[in-house]
Amino acid sequence: METLSPADGSRVRRIAAELKDQPGPLLNILHQVQGELGCIPAGAVAILAETLNLSRAEVHGVVTFYHHFRRKPAGRHVVSLCQAEACQAVGAAALTGHAQRDLGVALHQTTADGAVTLEPVYCLGNCAAAPSAMIDGRLHGRLTAQRLGELVRGLRGAPGKGASGS
């Protein structure tokens, strides 16, 4: 198993120590770890298991159950394209095809320069202004291939703002 850098290891220990007395703390801890480290590295699992008195399998099982938790860091920007029915009804499949060609990656992949990770998402709650995408935590609606292309091209030169979400 890959080991964490000493600095990251102590961050994980600090987060776990701070939150472990909450009722049912594991999801909160994982959100915090991913917020600070950009993902849940394999080395963090052992530390969390030990701190929470769980087996590694239990912690690993939780990390892998939820789509949101990453085991490898994302690119500097995350583009999540909605694939659910309301967006499909107004051309989400074609839009996704455009984005994949523009970026030269498939869904779940990151561009070679590490700038953009392209991901599917299943509903962003913007179904009356579809098709939609979340880009670095910002919602975009009524997207066209042209508008999405502009937004994505704008990201490639821009500095990173971290993972999607809050």
Added chain:
Amino acid sequence: MSATVYIPGDAGAQSVGADEVAGAVRQEAARLGESLRIVRNGSRGAYWLEPLVEVETDAGRRAYGPVTVADVPGLFSAGFLRGCAHALALGDIARHDWFAGQQRLTFSRVGIIDPASVADYLRHGGYQGLTQSISAGAAATVQAITDSGLRGRGGAAFPTGIKWRTVLEQAAAQKYVTCNADEGDSGTFADRMLLEGDPLSLIEGMTIAALAVGATRGYIYLRVEYPHALRALNTAIAAARQAGYLGPNVAGSGKSFELEVRLGAGAYICGEETSMLESLEGRRGEVRVRPPLPAIKGLFGQPTIVNNVVTLCSVPWIAAHGARAYADFGVGKSRGTLPIQLAGNIRRGGLIERAFGLPLRELLYDYGGGSASGRPIRAVQIGGPLGAYVPASQFDTLVDYEALSSVGALLGHGGIVVFDDSVDMARMARYAMEFCALESCGKCTPCRIGSVRGMEVIDRILQGVDGERNLRLLEDLCDTMVQGSLCGLGGMAPFPVQSALKHFREDFHARR
């Protein structure tokens, strides 16, 4: 005099440029030396008019929309701050034909108030329900919710009062109120609009529930895809605590209630109530076998209310206006109002709150204005990814629990996704199985394996391999999943497939 301008801070309005419009309005006002106050309200729900800008005038609020950044200088020069005429002027939006027939009870404040302000909430009738229910007492409050006929708006439509009574009757040192804000169904956004546009109504609804059943802790389980709602909720919770509406002595009642938001992590199954409880406890969101019911053994093994956002946000209105007033809306066993969400390929999509019993056709054509593409509407999917597809021949069906069920459909959380005649229903059926495979928690075999086999069988049909035999096999598989799955995911994922087979069988043919 300083003008007040309302520009929605709702994520959906932001998604089509509301922040940029707010920036342009601020900049233009500064350039002209106009003093104004911008309120970032929720969305009124007419997403086809967003960004919808409103101005407070002597004659009331005047609306303009949809506004782009390029429109802003022209709006100022036309005198929009005084409600003057402009090509985008809509007048009093409440009188607009899209709103005039609506019956907004649960959404009465959404899009109108400043969601972060307790004072604004109080000015618009907020906390009247809590005050009434504190003086009425626990048993009377539970009785009122029962008498109102309110049923769970998350999709299961279970009578809310019965759930509350069960929790009330349990003797336990710790009880919980939990809110299911894991709104994952495509085509739905009613929860999100409430969470962002009137979060205090959810806090009030949960507080009424807590005091009525003797719970002292509450959790809102919010999906991680809603970061804007997380910010709105945390702001509102802090404001409510500051004002004495949360904490050790709620509104002077001598009772304690603490509330916390917990984030999900991208798992559709966590909208199922027992899976949500597992997730709140920090585990994999695998469904629990029932019984015991969550009302008896729920969160951390204690008696727990699990209600959806819309359900809980309907509670303050019922507590303030009485069970009878609420039950006077609706038909048969579908009492009260329903926030319907019109989405997908529709010209005028958004949120329509009306009493139960409106014909589907009226929603699609009078409110919706037909498809956005201008092509004929071929099908609608009601109730999210597990809901049936309804063909145009059934558009005279009324939108209520019983009428939809009589045509083999279900209402779910009230989302309606519209498809025009370019839709390939065999592909949509395959997507239903694909989604189920992706989101299955894995606990039971019919769901975990059945959904994968479902995809494979549909693929073979589309490849022209043994078409008739595989169609029969698909029907048999759907039946197995419906009968044999542990929860609604595997048990209902076949509904869109079965309805597509029934109404659109011509689409299940070999492709080149």
